[in-house]
Amino acid sequence: MQKKFAVKDTLAESRVFLSRVVAAFAFMFLLTLGLVVRLIYLQIVGHEHYAMLAKDNRIKIAPLPPTRGIIYDRHGRILAENLPSYSLELIPEQVKDLDDTLTRLQSLLDISDEQIEQFDKQRHRRKSFSSTPLLLRMSDEEVAKFAAVRPYFPGVDIQARLVRYYPYGELASHVVGYVGRINERELKSLPVSEYRGTNHIGKIGIEKTYEEYLHGTTGYAEIETNAQGRSVNSVDALDPVPGANLYLTLDIDLQKTAYDALGDYNGAAVAIEIDSGDVLVFASRPGFDPNPFVYGISRKAYKALQESDDQPLFNRALRGQYPPGSTMKPFIGLAGLEYNATDFQHKLFCPGYYQLPNVSHKYRDWKRWGHGWMDLKDAITQSCDVYFYDLALTLGIDNMHEFLDKFGFGRKSGIDLVGEQAGLLPSREWKRAKRNQPWYPGETLITGIGQGFTQVTPLQLARATATLANHGRIVTPYLVDRIIGTNYTIPGPAQSGEVIALKQRNIEDIVMAMVNVVHGARGTAKRIADGIDYQIAGKTGTAQVFSVKQEEKYNEEEIEFKLRDHALFIAIAPAHAPKIAVAVVVENGGHGGSVAAPIAGKIIKQYLGSNEGSPDEE
Structure with a gap:
């Protein structure tokens, strides 16, 4: 019986191969064109936007709170001023056993449970590497006590801050008023850019009525940070503008x-x-x-x-x-x-x-x-x-x-x-x-x-x-x-x-x-x-x-x-x-x-x- 052999169609195979090559080259061209277009957009059109995002990953904006204005009477006597004060502050991530540290500090400096509670509220609102106040307005005796045992409290240090002070006490309390910590309700209505870094606001009296002038204008510092968000270097700064001073008609x-x-x-x-x-x-x-x-x-x-029956706050x-x-x-x-x-x-x-x-x-x-x-x-x-x-x-x-x-x-x-x-x-x-x-x-x-x-x-x-x-x-x-x-x-x-x-x-x-x-x-x-x-x-x-x-x-x-x-x-x-x-x-x-x-x-x-x-x- 005679065998039959299939005839190979070389021309057809060549056509198929050529069409596949053209398609592959067209696909590669489109991919290359897309890549070039994207590069042009990133490097030219979107350069400013993405450069800013990159900078934000490296640079953090830290607020510089202004110094609050002074309040004087008609003869230039100070009714409200800012005095340097020492505060005991902790950086939680540097404290190995926070509960034990707080217990030892309580016995050393007679810190109340209410102050510990306030500290816990504050530290949960901040990053673990941020300094959080525990004891404010430390006396000289308290500063001396802690200084003597400071090496035994890693992550705990004394910081100097300006604190509002009213030298005439109750005498002008209803006129001058006072400042206090910003609460949640106030935080919602305050301009965020002006009150970042500010913890206090006028609550009553002149302090509240003239808050806009007394507060001043917040400055900003550009801080270079590492991948963990820690400060590495100061790049640039806009100095804060201190609050205005008020001269009252009061004698x-x-x-x-x-x-x-x-x-x-x-x-x-x-x-x-x-x-x-x-x-x-x-x-x-x-x-x-x-x-x-x-x-x-x-x-x-x-x-x-x-x-009180006498209603001193009234x-x-x-x-x-x-x-x-x-x-x-x-x-x-x-x-x-x-x-x-x-x-x-x-x-x-x-x-x-x-x-x-x-x-x-x-x-x-x-x-x-x-x-x-x-x-x-x-x-x-x-x-x-x-x-x-x-x-x-x-x-x-x-x-x-x-x-x-x-x-x-x-x-x-x-x-x-x-x-x-x-x-x-x-x-x-x-x-x-x-x-x-x-x-x-x-x-x-x-x-x-x-x-x-x-x-x-x-x-x-x-x-x-x-x-x-x-x-x-x-x-x-x-x-x-x-x-x-x-x-x-x-x-x-x-x-x-x-x-x-x-x-x-x-x-x-x-x-x-x-x-x-x-x-x-x-x-x-x-x-x-x-x-x-x-x-x-x-x-x-x-x-x-x-x-x-x-x-x-x-x-x-x-x-x-x-x-x-x-x-x-x-x-x-x-x-x-x-x-x-x-x-x-x-x-x-x-x-x-x-x-x-x-x-x-x-x-x-x-x-x-x-x-x-x-x-x-x-």
């Missing part, structure tokens, strides 16, 4: 006089320079030592402050709201003159009580047997309630509200401090909105003597008194006189120049009646007139803490101290060339003339005694 000597004069009483005193609006005194007693707040006050100490000058009592009478009297509801010749008989027509209820005078015949001057001098009951009824609540609103009652003063309370100036509309009740005539009567719903702050009272002394030119109080930064100076705010339209003769008559309160034979504050060659215009006030029933008698000696009346006093000095206005509120002080007035007298005498010549002679 710390006058502040001390006012604070000390309050003695064992709780209360507040505010003094304003009439021409400028400078706040000379802003005292709230009791105060507190702000220094422990800087690096974290202990829970026990903070709880004691919070639970700023009475800014936030305390009190019935103004008879200190409102000069303003009601001025309203009566302006609205022609009375005049200086009009007389009213005071039998010791007042009754509305066809009403049996008696609105009592503080003098149970009455004052007899009273005109406006006598009524202010002797603080006759009956006269002002009648005047209030004649004026009506609408006129009283309109007039008192012009002096800033019921509104914030605009002082450069956060947290101010507005007080309360009642009206028909207010009562209808808040209580869904109509306004009653009896409420008009007690509003006329500064009782009832009316609430004022000591700051409001001082501002209104300054505006009265300024013949209706509105005084806006402020605390920062100037801000001095590295390359700038910002002066304090100017007064608005806004004026309440008042008859000058009426103002003069009211001021003269207030002069009689201090210098008249029957004045309720005549004891503070001794030893001065100028005149003080003032008005005492007593504000009820609780209501006395119709037939009951108020006996100060038989009631609990916290239920006793508040004592108030407002003053202008010198009366005929006013320079200073003062308001004093003494909680449970009883009588404005015997308790509050002497405090204002000490402030005025010290302030005017520092000025050359007799102000009345100018």
Whole structure:
């Protein structure tokens, strides 16, 4: 049988091979082209971007926190400064047995469990090779103790830092405020770039209100790091800009006089320079030592402050709201003159009580047997309630509200401090909105003597008194006189120049009646007139803490101290060339003339005694 052989197709095989070679070369060309394009992009188009990423892997940006600005009083005395302090710090990764090290440090330096707890919170927020503070503000004795055993504590060292310090302690605590550690809520609202590396922020007072200026501008250092993120070398740096220094209008000597004069009483005193609006005194007693707040006050100490019956953390000058009592009478009297509801010749008989027509209820005078015949001057001098009951009824609540609103009652003063309370100036509309009740005539009567719903702050009272002394030119109080930064100076705010339209003769008559309160034979504050060659215009006030029933008698000696009346006093000095206005509120002080007035007298005498010549002679 004959065999058959297959014929090989050489031409077809060549074609297949050639097509495969072409395809391979085309694929290699495309790959090469893609690689070239990518190289061009990386080397030319994306060079800047990728170079930056590479640099970021090698260079770390470390913040350089600025030095906080200093706060001075009007005479250049330091109220808040930065002092060098030593702190004990640990680098966790260099400590082999952290628990044992902490235990030994506790026994050596008497470190509390609360401080250990705070250290644990801090170290978990940082890298293990970062230094974390354990004990802050070390005493010389503690520094010496640790220095002697330092070789036995690897990874533990002493570092020097600047710490905020308040040399006057409780004396200016409510004005200056304090700084404290930044909390989680604040961290969310703060600009990250400015507060990287900063652990503290102003919490209250000037420290909080002017935080933007006091903090300064954060600088940055470029640090070369290795693969583990440890610093190797400093490459470049942008120096931080220190915070601005603040010069306050406050006179710390006058502040001390006012604070000390309050003695064992709780209360507040505010003094304003009439021409400028400078706040000379802003005292709230009791105060507190702000220094422990800087690096974290202990829970026990903070709880004691919070639970104290005296409320030392409460700023009475800014936030305390009190019935103004008879200190409102000069303003009601001025309203009566302006609205022609009375005049200086009009007389009213005071039998010791007042009754509305066809009403049996008696609105009592503080003098149970009455004052007899009273005109406006006598009524202010002797603080006759009956006269002002009648005047209030004649004026009506609408006129009283309109007039008192012009002096800033019921509104914030605009002082450069956060947290101010507005007080309360009642009206028909207010009562209808808040209580869904109509306004009653009896409420008009007690509003006329500064009782009832009316609430004022000591700051409001001082501002209104300054505006009265300024013949209706509105005084806006402020605390920062100037801000001095590295390359700038910002002066304090100017007064608005806004004026309440008042008859000058009426103002003069009211001021003269207030002069009689201090210098008249029957004045309720005549004891503070001794030893001065100028005149003080003032008005005492007593504000009820609780209501006395119709037939009951108020006996100060038989009631609990916290239920006793508040004592108030407002003053202008010198009366005929006013320079200073003062308001004093003494909680449970009883009588404005015997308790509050002497405090204002000490402030005025010290302030005017520092000025050359007799102000009345100018």
